[in-house]
Amino acid sequence: MPNPEMLSGLLDAALGEIALFAAIGLLIGAIDDCAMDALWLLRAARRRLTVYRRHRPATVATLPPPDAPGCIAIFIGAWDEGDVIGAMLCHALDHLDHDDFRIFVGTYxxxxxxxxxVETVQANHGKxxxxxxxxxxLDGPTTKAECLNRLWIAMRAEEATTGTTYKAIVLHDAEDVVHPAELRVFDRLIERFDLVQLPVMPLIVPGSPWISGHYLDEFSEAHGKQLIVREAIGAAMPSAGVGCAIARPAMQxxxxxxxxxxxxADSLTEDYELGLRIGEGGGRGVFVRLPTADGRSLVAVRAYFPATIDAAVRQKTRWLTGIALAGWDRLGWRGGIAERWMxxxxxxxILSALIVTAGYLxxxxxxxxxxxxxxxxSSGPVLDPLLITLCQINLGFLGWRLLMRCWMVWRVYGPHEALRAGPRMLISNIIGIMAAWRALLRYARTPPGAAARWDKTHHRFPVTIE
Structure with missing residues (x-):
C-alpha cells in the first residue's frame, strides 16, 4: 500500500493531467458557445435597429391568409400511449383553429x-x-419512423381515393399540447418554405421542478437562440419532430x-435527419417564433418531459445515439462551413459530456x-500557472454562460424559473454525462445491422391547460 507521501504525489499528478484536459476542452467549448451568443446578439441588434424601425414585428393577428388554403395532415406515432392519446386528440380537435385538417394516428x-x-374519440367526439x-x-415497438411511414402510406391511399392532395404534413407526439393557431401559421408559411418549425416549450411536471424543469432551460436556449442562428447563417433546419410542418412536395x-x-425505419432520430435531408436537397427551412398578438404568448408546442432521472437519461441516450453517433455514420459531413459547424x-x-466528466473528476x-x-x-497541491490561468478564464466564461441561460429562461418563463436555471445547470450536466456514457455503451454493443427499437418514455398529458 502506498505511503501518504506517494499517494499525495499520485493524486497531484492525476489532478494536473485531468484538470488540464478538462480546462482546455471547456475553453474550446466556451469559445464555441460564445460565438453562437455573439451571432445571436448581433442579429437581434440589427433587427431591432433596422427591420423593426420600418416594420412592426409580425404576429398571428397580422399574418395574411394563405394564397391557396389546403388540407393539412397531422401525423402522430403512438406506441403505448393509451393514457394520453385520447386527451391529446380531444384537445386538438377542440382547439385547432383551421377549417381543413385530418389527424392520422399510427398504432400497433x-x-x-x-x-x-383513438376509437373512443372517433366515436364520441363531434369532430x-x-x-x-x-x-x-408488426407488433410494437418498432421505430417511430416505421410508424410514420405507415401514416404516409395511409395518407397517400386517401389522396388516391378522394382525389385531394394534402398541402403539408405536420408532426406531433401523443403527449403534445397543440397551439390553436399553429395550423394557420403552417398553412401560410409552408407556401414559402419546405419546412416550418415552431418552438417547443416544456411544461414543468407537478412535483418535479428540478428534473423536468431542466428541459425548460435547455429548450429556452435551443429554441430561443441556437435554431435562430442556425437559420440565419444558412445551415439546414433540423426538425424537432413536433410542431413541425413539411411541405407535401418536399416530403414526396x-x-x-x-x-x-x-x-x-432504422433511424432513432428520424425527425432530425428529415430536416437535414431537406436542406441537403436544396429545400428551405424556417424557425418561427410568432406571438399570437403584440406581447402575448408564442405559438408553440407545449408538453411534459421526463420527470425522473432514469427517464430523462433514457430519452437523452436515444437523442445522443441517433444524432451524435449514428448521425455521423448516416449523414456524414456535407455542406459549407456553417452546415459543418452546426x-x-x-x-x-458526447465529447462535451466527457469533458465535463473530467472537470468534475x-x-x-x-x-x-x-x-x-x-x-x-503540508501546503496544498501545486498547480501549473497555465492551468490556473485556464481555470480563471473558464470561470469567467461560466459566469457568462449562467447569465445567458438565466436571461433566455426569463424571456420565456419569467424570473422565478430564471432563478432556478443556475442550479438546474448542474442537474443538466449530470443527466448529460449519464446519457453520454450510456449512449457510448449502447452504440458499442449494438451489432452492425441490428434492428432499432422505439425506446420511448412514459408520457403524461396536463390535467389543466392554461
Whole structure:
C-alpha cells in the first residue's frame, strides 16, 4: 500500500493531467458557445435597429391568409400511449383553429389500449371523423419512423381515393399540447418554405421542478437562440419532430429518393435527419417564433418531459445515439462551413459530456489532494500557472454562460424559473454525462445491422391547460 507521501504525489499528478484536459476542452467549448451568443446578439441588434424601425414585428393577428388554403395532415406515432392519446386528440380537435385538417394516428396490434382510446374519440367526439386510425401488421415497438411511414402510406391511399392532395404534413407526439393557431401559421408559411418549425416549450411536471424543469432551460436556449442562428447563417433546419410542418412536395421528393418511404425505419432520430435531408436537397427551412398578438404568448408546442432521472437519461441516450453517433455514420459531413459547424455542435455533445466528466473528476481530485495535504501538514497541491490561468478564464466564461441561460429562461418563463436555471445547470450536466456514457455503451454493443427499437418514455398529458 502506498505511503501518504506517494499517494499525495499520485493524486497531484492525476489532478494536473485531468484538470488540464478538462480546462482546455471547456475553453474550446466556451469559445464555441460564445460565438453562437455573439451571432445571436448581433442579429437581434440589427433587427431591432433596422427591420423593426420600418416594420412592426409580425404576429398571428397580422399574418395574411394563405394564397391557396389546403388540407393539412397531422401525423402522430403512438406506441403505448393509451393514457394520453385520447386527451391529446380531444384537445386538438377542440382547439385547432383551421377549417381543413385530418389527424392520422399510427398504432400497433399488440397495443389495444392505444387503439381503443383513438376509437373512443372517433366515436364520441363531434369532430371524431377527422381522426384516422392506422394500424399495422408488426407488433410494437418498432421505430417511430416505421410508424410514420405507415401514416404516409395511409395518407397517400386517401389522396388516391378522394382525389385531394394534402398541402403539408405536420408532426406531433401523443403527449403534445397543440397551439390553436399553429395550423394557420403552417398553412401560410409552408407556401414559402419546405419546412416550418415552431418552438417547443416544456411544461414543468407537478412535483418535479428540478428534473423536468431542466428541459425548460435547455429548450429556452435551443429554441430561443441556437435554431435562430442556425437559420440565419444558412445551415439546414433540423426538425424537432413536433410542431413541425413539411411541405407535401418536399416530403414526396424525399420519399422518391428513398424508394417510396420518406422516413428511415432504422433511424432513432428520424425527425432530425428529415430536416437535414431537406436542406441537403436544396429545400428551405424556417424557425418561427410568432406571438399570437403584440406581447402575448408564442405559438408553440407545449408538453411534459421526463420527470425522473432514469427517464430523462433514457430519452437523452436515444437523442445522443441517433444524432451524435449514428448521425455521423448516416449523414456524414456535407455542406459549407456553417452546415459543418452546426453538425459539429450536434455531434460534439458526447465529447462535451466527457469533458465535463473530467472537470468534475478534477474537482474531486483537488478536494482529495487538498485534504491529504492538510492531514500531512503540508501546503496544498501545486498547480501549473497555465492551468490556473485556464481555470480563471473558464470561470469567467461560466459566469457568462449562467447569465445567458438565466436571461433566455426569463424571456420565456419569467424570473422565478430564471432563478432556478443556475442550479438546474448542474442537474443538466449530470443527466448529460449519464446519457453520454450510456449512449457510448449502447452504440458499442449494438451489432452492425441490428434492428432499432422505439425506446420511448412514459408520457403524461396536463390535467389543466392554461
Amino acid at each position: 396490434p399488440n397495443d389495444p389500449a392505444t387503439a381503443h382510446a 371524431g371523423a377527422l381522426v384516422r386510425l392506422v394500424g399495422g401488421s 421528393r424525399i420519399a422518391d429518393a428513398r424508394g417510396g418511404l420518406p422516413f428511415d 453538425r459539429l455542435r450536434d455531434r460534439g455533445a 478534477a474537482l474531486l481530485l483537488w478536494a482529495a489532494s487538498t485534504t491529504l495535504h492538510a492531514v500531512r501538514g
